Amino acid sequence: MKSLEEKILREGIVLDGDVLKVGSFLNQQIDVDFLFKMGDEIARAFADEHITKVLTVEASGIAIAVAAAHYINVPVVFAKKSKTINVHGEVYSARVHSYTHCIDNNIIVPKDYLSPNDNVLVIDDFLANGKAFEGLIEIANQAGSQVAGCAVAIEKGYQGGGDNLRAKGYKVHSLAIIDEMSAGGIKFRK
Amino acid sequence: MKSLEEKILREGIVLDGDVLKVGSFLNQQIDVDFLFKMGDEIARAFADEHITKVLTVEASGIAIAVAAAHYINVPVVFAKKSKTINVHGEVYSARVHSYTHCIDNNIIVPKDYLSPNDNVLVIDDFLANGKAFEGLIEIANQAGSQVAGCAVAIEKGYQGGGDNLRAKGYKVHSLAIIDEMSAGGIKFRK
Numbered sequence A, B: 001m002k003s004l005e006e007k008i009l010r011e012g013i014v015l016d017g018d019v020l021k022v023g024s025f026l027n028q029q030i031d032v033d034f035l036f037k038m039g040d041e042i043a044r045a046f047a048d049e050h051i052t053k054v055l056t057v058e059a060s061g062i063a064i065a066v067a068a069a070h071y072i073n074v075p076v077v078f079a080k081k082s083k084t085i086n087v088h089g090e091v092y093s094a095r096v097h098s099y100t101h102c103i104d105n106n107i108i109v110p111k112d113y114l115s116p117n118d119n120v121l122v123i124d125d126f127l128a129n130g131k132a133f134e135g136l137i138e139i140a141n142q143a144g145s146q147v148a149g150c151a152v153a154i155e156k157g158y159q160g161g162g163d164n165l166r167a168k169g170y171k172v173h174s175l176a177i178i179d180e181m182s183a184g185g186i187k188f189r190k
Helices: A002-011 A032-045 A062-072 A131-142 A161-167 B002-011 B032-045 B062-072 B131-142 B161-167
Strands: A013-015 A019-021 A053-057 A076-082 A091-098 A103-110 A119-127 A146-156 A172-182 A185-188 B013-015 B019-021 B053-057 B076-082 B091-098 B103-110 B119-127 B146-156 B172-182 B185-188
Touching: A002 A032, A002 A146, A002 A172, A002 A185, A032 A062, A032 A146, A032 A172, A032 B062, A053 A062, A053 A131, A062 A076, A062 A119, A062 B032, A062 B062, A076 A131, A091 A131, A103 A131, A119 A131, A119 A161, A131 A146, A131 A161, A146 A161, A161 A172, B002 B032, B002 B146, B002 B172, B002 B185, B032 B062, B032 B146, B032 B172, B053 B062, B053 B131, B062 B076, B062 B119, B076 B131, B091 B131, B103 B131, B119 B131, B131 B146, B131 B161, B146 B161, B161 B172
Parallel strands: A053 A076, A053 A119, A119 A146, A146 A172, B053 B076, B053 B119, B119 B146, B146 B172
Antiparallel strands: A013 A019, A076 A103, A091 A103, A172 A185, B013 B019, B076 B103, B091 B103, B172 B185
16 A cells, blocks of 8 residues: 555654554554545455454554444454453453563453354554464454454564465455665565 | 434443443444444534544544544544553653552653644543543643543443533533443433
8 A cells, every 4th residue: 555655654753673653643643534545445455255343452453443344344343451361261362472562461352242153354553473463363263253364554574474374374465564674764565 | 312322222231330331332342333323423513613633542432533533534642551650751641540440540642642733522432430531631731732522422420420521611422321320221311
């Protein structure tokens, strides 16, 4: 998505330690007009897949999941992060390591919200090492749901998570894939 | 909003301890079609207010804030919750007690995203004691922004937070106001 690449170059800030800040339009501040353009693009990429639910994880995945689900016309389910394991058996859960915050989270979804009848599109704002996507796919698997694929605004291609998912057979649609990033510049995958 | 009252009666679950569960359409699972009807309703209520930004707090406020901002055609800014106080002075912050989770959170917004030129609409999914709204208003005040008003899907009227805000002169638009709630039933304000 050329317009996203241009926006990243114009408004994104590369920090030390491999961090791309896009908080001015995709995180703590959300350019809603642009968000819906991204959502529309994701919906078009999966138009033939008979999606029944969009699955994401709080908090930064919710906005783009809602925008895509608006065009696909299905509900959003978002996993919550929890430091404790729910022992009541009423939830699907997976363990996800956050490299950003250096902690392990359990992500949980109540069993009521996913079923074997669902064909799930997994969405998040960023895909780097792919741990969040793997956790969400694990939750979909626990529910017996099909996974139609993964969609993301920005994939850090050089971290390999997206290509790992592709190697496993998942359709991964990234609106922008960064193959090199440094203070000197950003190179997108062609 | 009659359709929201009907949806609460049909799909909401009243639990012990004064909890209304609407996770099947407004929290961990989001009925996106209905979400945008609520967003449209909020946008209409503030159509003459020249809103420049919608302000909310992660995580459950993000979806309805995005839906309303889509119709108002302005960016969303969401506050993050943090247990530590940021001492770098790059953020606006306020202390908010969560009665649901029995903890104090600092909610923070980077200074880049609010300014004295902004006329802010504060949005959340629930309004009970009003602490989250007060914290968000405090952040808007720190930024020198105007506060055009507050909008919420479900107000627990009997907890008084909404009426406190009205008494302070804020325009508060709630799509449904619950004045009584028990296992026996729910009464909405006329």
